[in-house]
């Protein structure tokens with residue numbers, strides 16, 4: 270047994286810096302400990318393929334912010350079921366517990382927000398998360414580079430939000446530039462119970478954007494409700510994404526939803542903290558996707574102000590407790606789903 274009780278999460282939190290690089294050999298797959306909190310599953314290529322299955326290399330990352338425990342518990346249960354051979358494995362799979370030190374402290378991060386450090390952004394920072402960003406980039410790169418050319422590359426980076434949200438579960442789509450949106454990903458996210466999707470307007474230095482930009486993966490940051498301590502999550506609220514991910518792992522297919530599609534928003538501006546007296550004119554408890562009237566002064570500082578351009582524009586991820594120059598929030602505007610798949614640059 271690789272871990273006592275096949276409990277990958279418990280072992281990772283008890284051994285945040287140790288990795289023996291052991292390999293577990295099972296009937297239909299091998300499991301490799303690539304780094305602390307990083308576990309790679311390689312299905313046996315001689316195993317009989319599932320009918321209609323696409324070859325898939327899937328990254329499931331959790332706990333990039335240490336206090337976002339729900340997704341860590343959800344994915345740990347999936348890992349347990351694979352190791353107990355209750356869940357069949359039909360995809361290559363890399364599972365990541367992103368920031369075990371912060372998880373042990375029950376904080377979002379130790380020194381610096383890990384989800385701002387990818388694509389070389391770590392060079393501008395110092396602290397414990399810098400080494401982890403480099404290590405996670407290396408693990409993901411090795412994983413995708415080992416994938417045969419024809420593999421569909423997927424990365425779902427699972428988070429929970431600091432504050433409440435009008436849409437309880439939502440995902441962030443990477444900036445697509447000249448690439449197209451993929452309707453099967455939209456439908457999969459809908460089937461996973463995701464209520465809203467944000468279309469990025471520029472490249473970022475997040476973990477999911479790293480997989481998109483460097484490895485051509487369909488990659489999403491997925492927000493699954495609100496931060497809770499370990500043991501306090503109601504995982505039944507995540508039953509749709511649990512089912513969607515299990516079907517993906519077991520059958521190598523993206524479950525599609527024929528229900529009403531999720532809301533889609535394009536990001537129109539990033540609010541940047543430009544001064545120590547920068548402030549947002551919203552309630553401390555304002556939910557994500559709170560709407561504003563045209564002309565509302567949303568943010569101000571000695572350097573200037575930000576006014577809402579159009580009625581119905583909304584804010585997501587407001588947070589001014591950040592270093593100067595970092596993002597204090599995103600301003601978003603709803604777009605119609607039907608307009609997205611004919612014009613690749615909508616939301617760009």
Ligand SMILES: [Zn+2]
Pocket residue numbers: 333334337428429430
């Ligand atoms: Zn997060």
